[in-house]
Amino acid sequence: MPRHGRRNIIVFVIIGAIAGFLSGLFGVGGGTVIVPLLTLMLGFAARPAAGISSAAIIVTAAVGVVSYAVRGDVDWGVAGVIAAAAIIGAQLGVRLLFKLHEATLRWIFVAFLVVVAVSLFLVVPSRDAVFDWNVISVLGLLLLGLLTGVLSGLIGVGGGIVVMPVLMLAFGVSDLVAKGTSLLMVIPTSLSGTIANFRRGNVDLVAAACIGGTGCLLAPLGTITAHVVDPKVGNILFVCFLVVIGTQMTLKAIRAGRKKS
Numbered sequence: 146m147p148r149h150g151r152r153n154i155i156v157f158v159i160i161g162a163i164a165g166f167l168s169g170l171f172g173v174g175g176g177t178v179i180v181p182l183l184t185l186m187l188g189f190a191a192r193p194a195a196g197i198s199s200a201a202i203i204v205t206a207a208v209g210v211v212s213y214a215v216r217g218d219v220d221w222g223v224a225g226v227i228a229a230a231a232i233i234g235a236q237l238g239v240r241l242l243f244k245l246h247e248a249t250l251r252w253i254f255v256a257f258l259v260v261v262a263v264s265l266f267l268v269v270p271s272r273d274a275v276f277d278w279n280v281i282s283v284l285g286l287l288l289l290g291l292l293t294g295v296l297s298g299l300i301g302v303g304g305g306i307v308v309m310p311v312l313m314l315a316f317g318v319s320d321l322v323a324k325g326t327s328l329l330m331v332i333p334t335s336l337s338g339t340i341a342n343f344r345r346g347n348v349d350l351v352a353a354a355c356i357g358g359t360g361c362l363l364a365p366l367g368t369i370t371a372h373v374v375d376p377k378v379g380n381i382l383f384v385c386f387l388v389v390i391g392t393q394m395t396l397k398a399i400r401a402g403r404k405k406s
Contacts, residue, residue, distance in 0.1 A: 149351050156186050157352050161201065161359030168360060169209045169367025170374075171383055172324020173305035174202035174331040176297075177261070179356060180254065181390045184397065191250040192242060193349060196342040199297065199335050200353035205360030206305070206331040212368035213325030220322055223276055223312070224329035226283060227290035231304055231334040234294020239341035241299050250299070251398035257296065258391040264310040265380040272376075274317045282316060289315075290330070297338045305331045320376045 160182045164175030179198040183189040189197070213219050242250070276282070289311055293304025305327035312323035342348050371379070 153187060154355055157355035158359045161356035162363050165205050165360030165363030166367040168205050169212060169364040170371050172309045172327045174206045174335060175360060176202055177306050181394050185393055192347055195242060196347035197349050197352045199338040199342055200348050201357035201360060202335040203332055204357040205364055206328045208361040209328045209364040209368060210325065212365045213328060218321040219325035219329055220276055223286060224326045226286040227308060228330040228333040230287045230290030231294035231330060232337040234291040235297045235334050235338040236341055238295040238297055238299035239338055248398055251394055255391055255394050255398055258387050261306050262384045262387045265384050267314055272319050272321055274319045276316055276318050294334055297334045304334050324371060
């Protein structure tokens with residue numbers, strides 16, 4: 146793992162700034178930014194990058210939640226149901242993390258980015274929609290929470306990048322409420338995954354503190370921007386970013402697969 150030299154600290158801060166802004170803008174924890182950038186810019190392996198990301202996301206998401214909550218854009222009940230299942234899923238994800246080859250983890254991450262990109266094109270954001278509470282919707286939230294928890298522990302994302310579009314597409318939630326709610330459920334999910342990673346010595350506290358601390362400063366700016374930018378435009382811009390990251394991670398996965406063979 147790279148040492149904590151001046152250059153690395155600067156890169157940590159840059160990564161935190163990008164992740165924090167996108168966290169507030171899109172209602173995600175920032176793992177889709179932190180993990181690939183740590184890998185591509187500093188040469189971190191997939192496992193420690195996932196551990197750092199999971200820890201850094203906690204504080205970044207907390208600040209983002211406050212920014213959305215003061216505007217009334219958080220559904221606390223929906224977040225609670227998802228988080229309850231996600232905590233269990235995160236433990237399963239961390240166990241899988243230590244059983245899979247690094248090349249496999251990279252391909253999982255690439256596949257994950259593709260799914261997210263496609264889902265963002267399918268979502269039609271609405272700022273007037275509300276969540277309909279019934280037995281089926283609650284079961285759907287539990288299933289969604291379990292899936293996001295596994296992804297959190299496995300690839301170091303808080304799950305918000307999955308929850309946000311699914312809440313809009315499958316549950317008809319307002320895009321702003323979906324963002325605020327997904328950030329809220331990211332906190333316990335990432336905390337659960339971080340505890341599991343910490344027990345295995347898979348958390349670089351210095352890197353996580355630098356990234357998370359900087360992310361806290363930029364998350365409110367992202368939230369303000371989310372209320373100004375047209376939702377469809379924001380989705381398209383984020384998909385373009387995911388394409389760039391996904392392409393780079395694909396090349397890394399191919400190289401890792403060749404080394405394995």
